Amino acid sequence: MALTGVRVLELAGLAPGPFCGMILADFGAKVIRVDRATATFSGDGMARGKKSIALNLKSAAGINVLKNLCKQSDVLIEPFRHGVMENLGLGPEVILKENPRLIYARLTGYGQSGKYAQSAGHDINYVSISGLLSRLGKHDENPTFPLNLIADFAGGSYTCALGIVMALFERTRSGQGQVIDSSMVEGASYLGSFVWKTQKSGLWSRPRGENVLDGGAPFYCTYRTADGKYMAVGAIEPQFYKELLKGLNLNSSDLPNQMSFSDWPKIKDKFAEKFLEKTQKQWCQIFDGTDACVTPVLSFEDVTMHEHNRERGSFFSNDEGEPSPRPAPLLSRTPAAPSSSRDPLVGEHTREVLAEYGFSAKEISDLQSSGVIACSNPKSQL
Numbered sequence: 001m002a003l004t005g006v007r008v009l010e011l012a013g014l015a016p017g018p019f020c021g022m023i024l025a026d027f028g029a030k031v032i033r034v035d036r037a038t039a040t041f042s043g044d045g046m047a048r049g050k051k052s053i054a055l056n057l058k059s060a061a062g063i064n065v066l067k068n069l070c071k072q073s074d075v076l077i078e079p080f081r082h083g084v085m086e087n088l089g090l091g092p093e094v095i096l097k098e099n100p101r102l103i104y105a106r107l108t109g110y111g112q113s114g115k116y117a118q119s120a121g122h123d124i125n126y127v128s129i130s131g132l133l134s135r136l137g138k139h140d141e142n143p144t145f146p147l148n149l150i151a152d153f154a155g156g157s158y159t160c161a162l163g164i165v166m167a168l169f170e171r172t173r174s175g176q177g178q179v180i181d182s183s184m185v186e187g188a189s190y191l192g193s194f195v196w197k198t199q200k201s202g203l204w205s206r207p208r209g210e211n212v213l214d215g216g217a218p219f220y221c222t223y224r225t226a227d228g229k230y231m232a233v234g235a236i237e238p239q240f241y242k243e244l245l246k247g248l249n250l251n252s253s254d255l256p257n258q259m260s261f262s263d264w265p266k267i268k269d270k271f272a273e274k275f276l277e278k279t280q281k282q283w284c285q286i287f288d289g290t291d292a293c294v295t296p297v298l299s300f301e302d303v304t305m306h307e308h309n310r311e312r313g314s315f316f317s318n319d320e321g322e323p324s325p326r327p328a329p330l331l332s333r334t335p336a337a338p339s340s341s342r343d344p345l346v347g348e349h350t351r352e353v354l355a356e357y358g359f360s361a362k363e364i365s366d367l368q369s370s371g372v373i374a375c376s377n378p379k380s381q382l
């Protein structure tokens with residue numbers, strides 16, 4: 001796999017850090033999640049392929065253990081607000097002095113500087129500060145957010161993972177590590193570059209929810225079907241719009257021009273009426289294999305069974321039969337090989353990992369009896 005041999009330490013955090021770690025693990029990195037010694041369970045829903053050690057970072061000995069692990073690692077992911085690592089004596093200037101090759105990735109909401117650097121926040125706050133939230137939603141309604149996908153996972157996890165891979169690549173030339181200041185506000189903003197860079201094009205000149213790509217256009221939105229499901233329509237180009245009308249059995253001469261903004265609500269009503277005439281399955285039979293750009297809005301139950309997804313193996317199930325998306329993108333020679341084992345318990349691999357990193361059996365026992373580390377035994381949890 002592409003990242004085989006890369007050793008990653010992921011300090012346990014909420015959603016963005018865990019997904020960043022999982023991406024790296026899926027593509028072959030050895031990812032060790034560092035949990036709190038007092039934690040009884042992990043909130044990490046994206047622990048695939050990781051190992052867990054449980055360590056008390058509020059003790060001098062625990063700090064030393066982490067420093068030791070950092071010396072032998074390639075990447076550290078820390079998900080705390082600015083200042084937490086410095087307060088622990090684990091700031092980048094300390095850690096990089098001991099291992100100048102380390103990629104020290106700081107995955108936060110507001111970044112390492114600025115007025116909000118030390119404020120608590122979540123995805124919705126970061127997307128709001130990025131400006132993007134103001135563009136999402138229907139006209140005359142409150143802005144709506146697409147789950148916590150934009151800042152946490154796209155602007156956060158993915159951007160940070162890209163930064164890590166770029167830093168690892170650069171290290172092959174310089175031999176040097178570096179600090180990554182991955183702010184979800186900035187990651188989300190950057191993700192919105194298309195919106196920024198097309199400001200003068202007229203694409204966004206109307207209020208929120210009334211433009212071509214934000215739900216305003218009748219040819220770029222969703223419609224309810226007779227069975228209460230939905231179809232997604234993305235027939236932007238005239239030749240595809242023509243196919244859409246054909247599938248809906250509508251005549252273009254009976255409708256206003258496709259790009260007549262003022263007529264969009266009227267056209268939308270017409271399309272909505274039409275879509276209500278048939279079930280999702282019937283619409284699929286009509287539109288599948290055409291260029292109308294009309295697809296079913298699939299539920300999580302249906303998505304794994306969809307023919308296209310099945311043909312590509314886009315989803316897979318782990319040993320416990322839980323389906324999830326296959327890692328993307330597909331690399332032709334060195335594709336990801338996601339683990340199908342169950343997620344690690346907190347501290348399940350403390351002993352194993354510390355031994356691998358050179359700690360003696362006695363050192364490990366002493367650390368355990370003094371509460372610096374915790375080791376959980378999966379058998380005792382059965």
Ligand SMILES: C[C@H](CCC[C@@H](C)[C@H]1CC[C@H]2[C@@H]3[C@H](O)C[C@@H]4C[C@H](O)CC[C@]4(C)[C@H]3C[C@H](O)[C@]12C)C(=O)SCCNC(=O)CCNC(=O)[C@H](O)C(C)(C)COP(=O)(O)OP(=O)(O)OC[C@H]1O[C@@H](n2cnc3c(N)ncnc32)[C@H](O)[C@@H]1OP(=O)(O)O
Pocket residue numbers: 011013014015016034035036037041042043044045055056057058079080081084087088107108109110119120121122123124148152
């Ligand atoms: C919208 C999302 C948030 C969604 C959360 C959900 C993803 C999860 C909530 C509940 C989870 C589910 C639940 O647990 C049940 C299931 C469990 C199962 O195992 C998995 C499935 C579950 C369904 C599970 C699934 C999900 O996990 C949940 C639904 C977001 O937006 S997340 C993005 C949040 N923002 C950031 O990450 C930005 C950067 N971070 C921060 O700003 C802050 O960390 C944050 C998030 C505001 C939290 O602030 P807090 O004050 O709590 O922390 P920090 O200031 O960062 O300081 C950390 C302190 O902890 C000390 N520390 C750290 N490690 C150790 C250690 N090993 N030992 C000892 N101490 C440690 C550290 O020193 C700091 O101490 P101080 O405060 O004294 O400095």
